[in-house]
Amino acid sequence: MSAMNTVNVELGERAYPIHIGAELIGQTDLFAPHIAGSSVAIVTNSTVDPLYGDALRRALAPLGKKVTTVVLPDGEAHKNWETLNRIFDALLTERADRKTTLIALGGGVVGDMTGFAAACYMRGVAFIQVPTTLLSQVDSSVGGKTGINHPLGKNMIGAFYQPQAVIADIGVLASLPQRELAAGLAEVIKTGAIADAEFFQWIEANIEALNRCDPAALAHAVKRSCEIKASVVAADEREGGLRAILNFGHTFGHAIEAGLGYGEWLHGEAVGCGMVMAGDLSVRLGKLDEASKQRLVDVIAAAKLPVKAPTLGADRYIDLMKVDKKAQAGEIKFILLTRFGDTQITSAPDEAVRATLAANV
Amino acid sequence: MSAMNTVNVELGERAYPIHIGAELIGQTDLFAPHIAGSSVAIVTNSTVDPLYGDALRRALAPLGKKVTTVVLPDGEAHKNWETLNRIFDALLTERADRKTTLIALGGGVVGDMTGFAAACYMRGVAFIQVPTTLLSQVDSSVGGKTGINHPLGKNMIGAFYQPQAVIADIGVLASLPQRELAAGLAEVIKTGAIADAEFFQWIEANIEALNRCDPAALAHAVKRSCEIKASVVAADEREGGLRAILNFGHTFGHAIEAGLGYGEWLHGEAVGCGMVMAGDLSVRLGKLDEASKQRLVDVIAAAKLPVKAPTLGADRYIDLMKVDKKAQAGEIKFILLTRFGDTQITSAPDEAVRATLAANV
Numbered sequence: 189m190s191a192m193n194t195v196n197v198e199l200g201e202r203a204y205p206i207h208i209g210a211e212l213i214g215q216t217d218l219f220a221p222h223i224a225g226s227s228v229a230i231v232t233n234s235t236v237d238p239l240y241g242d243a244l245r246r247a248l249a250p251l252g253k254k255v256t257t258v259v260l261p262d263g264e265a266h267k268n269w270e271t272l273n274r275i276f277d278a279l280l281t282e283r284a285d286r287k288t289t290l291i292a293l294g295g296g297v298v299g300d301m302t303g304f305a306a307a308c309y310m311r312g313v314a315f316i317q318v319p320t321t322l323l324s325q326v327d328s329s330v331g332g333k334t335g336i337n338h339p340l341g342k343n344m345i346g347a348f349y350q351p352q353a354v355i356a357d358i359g360v361l362a363s364l365p366q367r368e369l370a371a372g373l374a375e376v377i378k379t380g381a382i383a384d385a386e387f388f389q390w391i392e393a394n395i396e397a398l399n400r401c402d403p404a405a406l407a408h409a410v411k412r413s414c415e416i417k418a419s420v421v422a423a424d425e426r427e428g429g430l431r432a433i434l435n436f437g438h439t440f441g442h443a444i445e446a447g448l449g450y451g452e453w454l455h456g457e458a459v460g461c462g463m464v465m466a467g468d469l470s471v472r473l474g475k476l477d478e479a480s481k482q483r484l485v486d487v488i489a490a491a492k493l494p495v496k497a498p499t500l501g502a503d504r505y506i507d508l509m510k511v512d513k514k515a516q517a518g519e520i521k522f523i524l525l526t527r528f529g530d531t532q533i534t535s536a537p538d539e540a541v542r543a544t545l546a547a548n549v
Numbered sequence: 550m551s552a553m554n555t556v557n558v559e560l561g562e563r564a565y566p567i568h569i570g571a572e573l574i575g576q577t578d579l580f581a582p583h584i585a586g587s588s589v590a591i592v593t594n595s596t597v598d599p600l601y602g603d604a605l606r607r608a609l610a611p612l613g614k615k616v617t618t619v620v621l622p623d624g625e626a627h628k629n630w631e632t633l634n635r636i637f638d639a640l641l642t643e644r645a646d647r648k649t650t651l652i653a654l655g656g657g658v659v660g661d662m663t664g665f666a667a668a669c670y671m672r673g674v675a676f677i678q679v680p681t682t683l684l685s686q687v688d689s690s691v692g693g694k695t696g697i698n699h700p701l702g703k704n705m706i707g708a709f710y711q712p713q714a715v716i717a718d719i720g721v722l723a724s725l726p727q728r729e730l731a732a733g734l735a736e737v738i739k740t741g742a743i744a745d746a747e748f749f750q751w752i753e754a755n756i757e758a759l760n761r762c763d764p765a766a767l768a769h770a771v772k773r774s775c776e777i778k779a780s781v782v783a784a785d786e787r788e789g790g791l792r793a794i795l796n797f798g799h800t801f802g803h804a805i806e807a808g809l810g811y812g813e814w815l816h817g818e819a820v821g822c823g824m825v826m827a828g829d830l831s832v833r834l835g836k837l838d839e840a841s842k843q844r845l846v847d848v849i850a851a852a853k854l855p856v857k858a859p860t861l862g863a864d865r866y867i868d869l870m871k872v873d874k875k876a877q878a879g880e881i882k883f884i885l886l887t888r889f890g891d892t893q894i895t896s897a898p899d900e901a902v903r904a905t906l907a908a909n910v
Contacts, residue, residue, distance in 0.1 A: 225877075225878070226878045227878075269630060269634065273630065276699055276705065276706060277701070280699060280701035280702055280705060280872065281701065283871065283872055283876075283879060285874075285876055285877050285878060285879075286874060286875075286877070287877060287878075307708065308669075308696075308706045308707060308708060309705070309706065310705060310707075310874045311694065311695075311696060311704075311707045311708055311709050311787075311788075311874075312708070312709065312787070333672065334672075335669075335672060338637055338638075338641060340638070340641035340642065341641055343672075344637065344641060344670070344671060345637060345669045345670065346669060346671075346672045347668065347669060347672055347673070347708065348672050348673065426672075426673070427672075510644065511641065511644055513646075513647060513671045513672075514647075515644075515646055516586075516646050516647070516648060517586070517587045517588075517646060517648075518644060518646075
């Protein structure tokens with residue numbers, strides 16, 4: 189068994205550890221400290237449960253808790269109220285009380301919905317994240333953002349709600365489809381680009397190792413991404429300011445996802461392409477040099493992510509970006525790159541945004 | 550215009566004022582400090598909007614904000630996801646951003662749903678409570694409990710989320726139907742019974758003035774009830790301990806509401822009758838003297854509240870109480886009265902609970 193790393197997310201009374209390492213799902217002692225009551229509900233999906241459900245149930249068995257499993261349909265298209273309500277139905281049918289602990293076993297969709305269910309069930313119960321995709325290990329399990337989609341916008345309904353712990357088992361990443369791995373690398377690349385030039389260089393140098401799922405490379409990428417995100421979140425838990433930089437690539441990316449219909453492109457794919465567009469806009473507004481933008485595009489392409497946006501029409505893109513959560517009074521806020529490790533949040537002239545759309549679709 | 554009283558709910562960075570007085574809905578300067586962004590959404594219902602909607606919109610007009618009104622159907626039966634989603638639909642259609650402020654204009658159902666919508670919309674926006682029933686002025690606008698019902702349990706889905714301010718206009722109570730007034734008095738009586746023997750005596754002495762909507766009596770009842778509840782909530786925001794005493798009468802009461810179907814009895818009516826039952830159980834378990842119990846029953850009856858519970862069958866009552874949010878591992882927790890101003894939280898032998906049910910149905 190390889191060594192385990194732990195990143196602590198410093199949020200005062202809501203602080204929690206992220207454990208990163210191989211074969212962590214089977215380790216009873218990682219779960220034990222975070223389960224206070226007599227019952228546990230594992231929330232997972234129809235793809236992940238057959239792969240890791242039994243391992244998790246075996247790890248929990250020695251604790252002598254009542255364990256229920258709620259199996260949701262797989263995919264972003266199901267990240268809605270109807271699916272969320274299946275969790276509530278199961279909890280109430282099983283008479284899960286306020287001391288119950290939910291365990292999210294799956295990717296970002298399972299994590300976001302389980303976290304939101306935990307935030308709302310009886311006005312708040314404990315939950316543990318066991319992210320099983322690279323994307324959710326580096327991104328959605330850090331920071332307490334939970335929620336569901338609304339037909340008029342992604343993640344529009346949700347809560348800031350922190351888990352008791354995150355258990356990121358690197359071993360499960362070997363079974364990820366290539367598209368899912370690339371989608372996770374998009375957030376790794378984003379984290380380096382916005383906050384740590386040295387880490388960005390490391391990603392450029394190690395992109396092939398990451399592409400072939402090298403465990404040591406992945407463990408470092410997850411650890412460093414979590415550290416960076418944890419420090420940003422600790423400084424700004426509820427996204428009042430600094431935290432918005434984590435949305436680099438997301439303004440364009442969310443428009444791609446919403447415009448195509450959720451689930452058509454993976455979130456990470458949309459963010460990958462969204463970073464190319466945000467980089468282009470950064471250059472167009474004189475914030476970033478062309479060579480840096482090219483390095484950004486190159487590493488995104490090397491991670492096998494799309495760098496050309498789907499055709500939706502410029503008006504539709506702009507319309508979709510106006511309902512972005514960062515928009516204020518209808519004005520779109522863009523996170524622009526000024527150099528690797530540094531960003532600027534600003535509105536942009538309509539012509540520049542349209543030029544970026546024209547150049548990248 | 551009569552004097553205005555302000556009760557401050559001390560919750561650190563989530564502290565907020567409760568303004569209590571006549572004709573407050575029309576006072577622009579009470580709203581102005583709590584509206585930061587460029588848009589406001591009034592959430593109300595089809596009964597309240599024709600009565601007070603225009604007055605509130607006139608008060609907001611000088612602020613120059615974009616004001617939207619969302620009119621929900623009236624009644625506890627509509628306190629569900631479908632109705633909540635109408636708020637989200639309206640906010641997204643109007644492109645309400647993160648700086649938007651929701652104003653709940655109505656009773657407890659409107660307040661609970663608007664508060665929960667504010668807690669969840671874009672992971673949290675500001676809201677102001679303008680409670681228009683006695684019940685919501687003394688109870689549901691203080692303490693940050695928000696939520697909706699689930700077919701398997703009342704208020705099972707929700708959040709602790711504090712408003713920016715509560716504006717309790719005593720003037721609106723004159724138009725309340727008698728049943729609604731009595732339902733509010735149930736919570737006033739509860740507050741005195743559990744926390745302040747002197748206030749309980751005041752209620753006994755002034756019950757006729759309260760019944761005929763005497764403004765001075767109502768203003769004092771609302772102020773003292775809010776003060777007491779505010780001090781309990783400040784000590785225990787998330788109901789870890791002390792705050793549970795506010796549920797006196799609610800364990801039986803929730804079972805009555807759920808058993809009959811939400812909306813059949815008003816919440817306050819169920820709590821009134823629930824206090825009679827909790828008082829009976831307190832005597833049966835040797836916690837309370839018979840004379841005090843009789844005083845409790847007498848004042849509940851004098852407030853024109855039901856003192857006999859509906860026939861549901863003892864098994865059904867017990868079943869319903871086991872899904873109460875206070876239950877732990879299937880064991881029902883009762884809040885018992887030991888004397889006026891003092892309570893005890895405990896489980897109870899099945900025979901005693903059944904005897905109470907038999908004696909009060």
